[in-house]
Each structure stands twice: as structure tokens, then as C-alpha cells.
Amino acid sequence: MLKVEGLVCRYGKVAAVRELSIDVRAGELVTLIGANGAGKTTTLKAISGVLPAASGRITFQGEDITRASARRILQLGIAHCPEGRRVFPYMTVRENLEMGCYLRSDADQVAADMRRLFERFPILYERRDQAAGTLSGGEQQMLAISRALMSSPKLVLFDEPSLGLAPNLVERTFEIIKEIRSQGVTVVMVEQNAFAALELSDRSYVLEQGRVTLTGTGAELLDNPHVKSAYLGA
Amino acid sequence: MRLVTLAWLAFLFSIPLWMSDLYVLHVLIMTGIFIIAAMSLNLLLGYTGQLSLGHVAFFGIGAYVSSLASLGFEAHLLPGVLVKMEPKPVWLGMLCAVTIAGLCGWVIGRISFKVRGAYFVIVTVSFAEVIRLVALNWVELTQGPMALNNIPALRLGTPELFELSFLRKPANYYLVLVVAVLSYILIRRLVQSRAGRAMIALRENEPLATSVGVDVTKYLVLATMVSAAMAGAAGAIYAHYVRIVDPDVFLFIYTVTMVIMVVTGGKGTLAGPVVGGLIFGLLPEILRAAEIKPEVQWVIYGVLMVLVVYFLPEGIVPAVRNWRRRHHEPATAAAPPASIEPAR
Numbered sequence: 001m002l003k004v005e006g007l008v009c010r011y012g013k014v015a016a017v018r019e020l021s022i023d024v025r026a027g028e029l030v031t032l033i034g035a036n037g038a039g040k041t042t043t044l045k046a047i048s049g050v051l052p053a054a055s056g057r058i059t060f061q062g063e064d065i066t067r068a069s070a071r072r073i074l075q076l077g078i079a080h081c082p083e084g085r086r087v088f089p090y091m092t093v094r095e096n097l098e099m100g101c102y103l104r105s106d107a108d109q110v111a112a113d114m115r116r117l118f119e120r121f122p123i124l125y126e127r128r129d130q131a132a133g134t135l136s137g138g139e140q141q142m143l144a145i146s147r148a149l150m151s152s153p154k155l156v157l158f159d160e161p162s163l164g165l166a167p168n169l170v171e172r173t174f175e176i177i178k179e180i181r182s183q184g185v186t187v188v189m190v191e192q193n194a195f196a197a198l199e200l201s202d203r204s205y206v207l208e209q210g211r212v213t214l215t216g217t218g219a220e221l222l223d224n225p226h227v228k229s230a231y232l233g234a
Numbered sequence: 235m236r237l238v239t240l241a242w243l244a245f246l247f248s249i250p251l252w253m254s255d256l257y258v259l260h261v262l263i264m265t266g267i268f269i270i271a272a273m274s275l276n277l278l279l280g281y282t283g284q285l286s287l288g289h290v291a292f293f294g295i296g297a298y299v300s301s302l303a304s305l306g307f308e309a310h311l312l313p314g315v316l317v318k319m320e321p322k323p324v325w326l327g328m329l330c331a332v333t334i335a336g337l338c339g340w341v342i343g344r345i346s347f348k349v350r351g352a353y354f355v356i357v358t359v360s361f362a363e364v365i366r367l368v369a370l371n372w373v374e375l376t377q378g379p380m381a382l383n384n385i386p387a388l389r390l391g392t393p394e395l396f397e398l399s400f401l402r403k404p405a406n407y408y409l410v411l412v413v414a415v416l417s418y419i420l421i422r423r424l425v426q427s428r429a430g431r432a433m434i435a436l437r438e439n440e441p442l443a444t445s446v447g448v449d450v451t452k453y454l455v456l457a458t459m460v461s462a463a464m465a466g467a468a469g470a471i472y473a474h475y476v477r478i479v480d481p482d483v484f485l486f487i488y489t490v491t492m493v494i495m496v497v498t499g500g501k502g503t504l505a506g507p508v509v510g511g512l513i514f515g516l517l518p519e520i521l522r523a524a525e526i527k528p529e530v531q532w533v534i535y536g537v538l539m540v541l542v543v544y545f546l547p548e549g550i551v552p553a554v555r556n557w558r559r560r561h562h563e564p565a566t567a568a569a570p571p572a573s574i575e576p577a578r
Binding site: 048050069070071074075080082084085086087088089090091095098099100102103147151 | 428431432434435438439441442443444445446447448449
């Protein structure tokens, strides 16, 4: 479904991603793990078109999207849930969700989707007219995920969804992501928490210094001695 | 709310009918011109979050373009190319002013599409300074410090049939009021549209705005362009009202005044620049009328400004809105703000 071949991304002269290749099949939950600066976030940004790739090729459902704009990529069905500041703080919850379907013009379907998300996350409905910046960290994360889903994507890119959340919320977030996958949406996730990421995923890529150094199913990598010592602290 | 607005408008329109003091009208006209400029600045500062500290450049460009077009000029626009222009009707000059100021805004928007925050401030400040130096030194075209004199007042219609001349203060007052109301409506429609939503998204979280598919550059350029055109219109009205334009229209203090009006009134609100503009535009005149020593007048002005910024950091309009919400709808106020909820 998504194929990244020989991707190179640079910030100025520094290459953050060097000749990286990954392959994601429809319906899979794939995680990218690795240390800080391994190029995980950069890879997601290149896929979603926020950051231009220096070279390499990215194809989505057979279409070359290497040079496509972020808008075009979103229209094709890839939603990006970036790390860090996840919401528009002074917009209300509802306005945040509306921004998620900024490119959609099917108003009826949008309204139905929003209703469905509100049913799934009643807390968001309760707080629908509240500024998003006043939500708790976990609620903001739910909102960010919901916003990504509002574009009715085929593939969602999650960047560090567990960052800065309390442990029970981390679990909840991962459950939501699993649910999303079970509804037929493909998921690519970047995660610091290697253990959780490997347990959750169908397949995983280990990134080191902008390259893929290991790949395999979650279970395989959990048993891999290198992964164990470098990422699982065992 | 609608009724209040209408009452305000009716009041503003009635002022020249009962106010015989022409000086008061003059002060209101100048304040109105500044409010239009402040509203245009608010579109950039309040809605896209970009501070244009050279906003007066667009104002001055509007003033100069409109004056030059209506006076006619003869100057070397390029080395060796002498361009001679006959005087044009004032309304045409004003249109040129809006167009050229808007074009300059487009250029600034394009140039600075990669720079934000402090860098955008520097680009706009430099732009204003360069334009000021051009106005000061290109004597052949602008008369430099000798100023453009005898700028004709706006006239609409033909002398044979029916002519509206904007020589007197009440006529100019109405002109400013109508343009201000139109600018207000234009900005309101713009910020409540999809484009406005995109601008606000850009202000609040630019990476996220990009990732939900907002064409950030396009909307930043659009906002700069509309804002510049509107400031240019204010400048053109100013030129044909005061009827003399010199390079001092580019003084930095005018930009600062606009920023004060926007920030104290409430940036990112529609009424903010109007309220801030009325208060800080009329305050110096009120203090002067109170016959306090001049130095004390400015101390009071400064202290009041500091107090507003200190106690109402979001501005007067949001503060009043919050206060009203708290007092009229105790039910919603009862819900605790979630920001003080413990993180779970």
C-alpha cells in the first residue's frame, strides 16, 4: 500500500534519513522504533509531504507521491498526527475536528463522521465548545486522533502518540490505535516506547542513524538480542 | 446585539448633524483613518499572528500613489526613461493606491513566505524604512522633504450635473465612516470564511495546519495583500483629507500607534482595533482638553496603556466578553476550566 524506497531527507547539509526503505501492506499496523535522531519523525514528515524528500521514491497505492503537496497526499488518504503540540489551542474542540476535514466537501458525511467520533469519545462531545488548549493531555490526544480520522484516511501516521501521557492513558491511546486498525485503516506509528510498540505491531522497523537496521514481526524483534539490549533494556 | 450595532451606527452617522465644533470632527476623522489602518493590521497580527512592524509603509504608499496620480508627475521611473503623467481624477488615484499597496503586500507576503515571527518583523521594518528613504530622496518624484502640496480633495460626479466634493469636514467624516464600515464587513466576512479559519489555524499551530492540508503560503500572502490594500486605502483618504504628504507619513511611531490600538483593543477580535483605536486615538485630545500639563498628559497616556496591557493582556474586547459571560451565564461559568484539572 505504501512503499518508501531509498528515501533521503536533509535538514540543510545534515542527512536525517539516508537511503531508507520501508513497505507497508494494507491493514497492517507497522511501527518504527529507534533512538532519538534516528530519523523516525523525519520519515513520517516526508511521507505526509510536510518535508520534501531530497531523493528516493514514495508511492501510495501505486501513485508516486514523492513530490506531491501535503494537501494532495491528504486527499489521497494519508493523515498525519504530528508529535508535540497536537491541537489548535484556541479553537474549540468542534473547530479542531472541522479543521481535520478541511479538504472535504461532503458536508453530510462529515457531520455523520463527527457524530460517530463524539459517540466514541463522549468526553469530547461534553467539551465540544471548549477551547482545545484547556483539555487535559489525554483529552488532547483523543482530539488529535479524532481530528486525523475526520479526513477519513486509509492510512494514518502517528508520531509518538504516547509522548507526555500518564501510563494508563498511554495504554488507552494504544487501544484506540488498535481499534482504528481493526476498522481497516492502515497505521504507521513512530514510538519511543519500544516494548509497547513491538507488542502492538504486526511488523516493525528498527531505525538507526537514518537507516533501517532490522525488520521483522513484533514477536521476532522482541526476541532479538540486539533489540533486547539496545531498546528493551533487558 | 444587532440592535446595539445599529444604534451605534446611527449615533456615529448623526455626529456631524449636531456637532458644530469642526476640531472635534477633525479628531474623529483622523481617529477613523487610524482605525481603518489598525483593522488592516489586525488581520495580519491578530488572525495570522504575524507582526508587521512596517505597516505604515502600506499606508504611506497609498498616500503617495493617490497624491501623485491626482497631481500628475514627470519623473525618470527608470534611468533614461522619462514618464509623464497627466493629473487623474482623485477616485482613480485612490483605486491605484489600493491596488499598488495591495501589490506591495503581495510582494512582501511572497518574499517572507518562509520567514515567521521575528524575521517577518525585520522584513517589514526594513521595507518601511526603504520606502521612507525613497520618498525622502527621490525628490524628482516625491518632492522629498518639500512634500507634495495642494493635493486635490476627492470629488465624485461631474460639476455640470451633480457633484459630491469632499472639501469639508462633515463630508470627509462620512467618507471615513463608510470606508471603515466596509473594511469591517470585509474583514468579518474574510475571517469567518474558510480562508479565515485557515489563517487562524496558521496562527495557532503552523505545522499542524500544514498537515491538515492548509496551504499556508497562500493564506499568508492573501492576508498580507488584503491588509496592505486596506492600509493603502486609509493612506489615500488621509492624503486627500490633509492635502499635503511628506516622508513623515512613514514615521515608525504611526506603526506603533496602530499596534497599540490593536493590542489594547484585543488582537484577533473584530471589534478590538475599533475599541482600541477610539480609546487611544481620542485619549490625547481628551487629555489636552482637560488642560493638564503636556508632559503629564503623556505620562497618563503611557500609564493607562501599561495598565491595560498588564491587567487585560488579551485586550479590552476579550476582557469585556469574558466578564459578560461570567455575569450573564453563571451556568457555563460553573464548569471548571479544564486547564486547572489535574493531569490524569
